[in-house]
Amino acid sequence: AQSVTQPDARVTVSEGASLQLRCKYSYFGTPYLFWYVQYPRQGLQLLLKYYPGDPVVQGVNGFEAEFSKSNSSFHLRKASVHWSDWAVYFCAVSSHSNNRIFFGDGTQLVVKP
Amino acid sequence: DPKIIQKPKYLVAVTGSEKILICEQYLGHNAMYWYRQSAKKPLEFMFSYSYQKLMDNQTASSRFQPQSSKKNHLDLQITALKPDDSATYFCASSQEGFNERLFFGHGTKLSVL
Numbered sequence: 001a002q003s004v005t006q007p008d009a010r011v012t013v014s015e016g017a018s019l020q021l022r023c024k025y026s027y028f029g030t031p032y033l034f035w036y037v038q039y040p041r042q043g044l045q046l047l048l049k050y051y052p053g054d055p056v057v058q059g060v061n062g063f064e065a066e067f068s069k070s071n072s073s074f075h076l077r078k079a080s081v082h083w084s085d086w087a088v089y090f091c092a093v094s095s096h097s098n099n100r101i102f103f104g105d106g107t108q109l110v111v112k113p
Numbered sequence: 114d115p116k117i118i119q120k121p122k123y124l125v126a127v128t129g130s131e132k133i134l135i136c137e138q139y140l141g142h143n144a145m146y147w148y149r150q151s152a153k154k155p156l157e158f159m160f161s162y163s164y165q166k167l168m169d170n171q172t173a174s175s176r177f178q179p180q181s182s183k184k185n186h187l188d189l190q191i192t193a194l195k196p197d198d199s200a201t202y203f204c205a206s207s208q209e210g211f212n213e214r215l216f217f218g219h220g221t222k223l224s225v226l
Contacts, residue, residue: 034214043117043203043217044156090156100169101215103156 002027004074004091006104013081014112021076021107023065023091032094033074034101035065039087047089050074061085086111116140117218119204124223126194133180134189134221136204144168144207145187146215147179151200162187194225 005024013019025031030052036044048059055067065076074091091104120135138145147159161169165181178190191198201220207213 036215041219043205043219044215045217046214049214100158100161100171102158106155 002031002093002095002102004033004093004102004104006089006091006107008107009105010108010110012110012112015083016080019076019078019081019085019109021089021091021109023074023076023104025072025074025091025093027072027093030069033065033067034092034094035059035063035074035076036090036092036103037087038090038106044090047076081109081111083111083113085109115219117204117206117216119202119218119221121221122219124221126223126225128194128196128225130194131190131192132194132223134191134202134204134223136187136189136218138185138187138204138206138216138218140206140216141185142206142208142216143184144213145181145185146205146207147187147189148203148205148217149200150203150220156203159189160187191223196225199223199225 003026033050035047037047038044047063048057050057050067058064063078067074088106088108090106092101094101117138126132144163146161149157159172160179176192180188201222203220204218205215207215
């Protein structure tokens with residue numbers, strides 16, 4: 001069955017530092033993968049999505065993610081974190097058989113000044 | 114302007130009562146969904162609808178009943194409310210088809226006393 005695992009419930013980085021949020025997926029075949037962000041008291045918004053093709057995907061606000069089939073991973077990266085990036089980040093995988101998207105448990109990003 | 118409207122934003126109910134959560138989307142999408150977010154399960158898929166027909170139901174309890182009176186509406190009726198139902202309920206929509214990105218509303222925060 002398809003699923004995603006985000007091993008880090010909380011990540012703390014200093015403003016201006018680089019960031020990596022981890023995501024491991026379980027899927028038979030080639031998955032469609034997403035990263036969503038949830039700012040306080042708001043719904044989720046799409047950051048980026050991966051469809052089969054170039055393994056590095058560019059998203060909004062300087063975020064990118066790299067798909068690795070050998071590692072079953074889809075980690076999110078940013079070169080320089082801003083305080084406004086403080087939010088919860090969700091990795092998700094889409095099922096080919098129905099229109100359901102499975103979300104990970106989320107990673108809370110805390111940005112230190 | 115918000116494209117997915119959820120009403121009300123906050124809702125307090127007593128145990129055993131019944132409530133309806135409203136969702137309207139103005140994106141022209143044919144697929145709509147309900148998700149639930151609580152401390153126990155960060156983001157949990159509940160239902161998906163396509164062209165006003167139920168496509169997928171992952172909610173074990175029949176106390177949760179989606180209602181689609183119009184193409185761009187998907188309300189959620191909850192009966193015999195329990196404290197465990199306390200959560201934020203998110204409505205989402207997407208273009209019809211697999212692997213399309215989801216657009217989320219801001220959520221209805223339900224507290225059951």
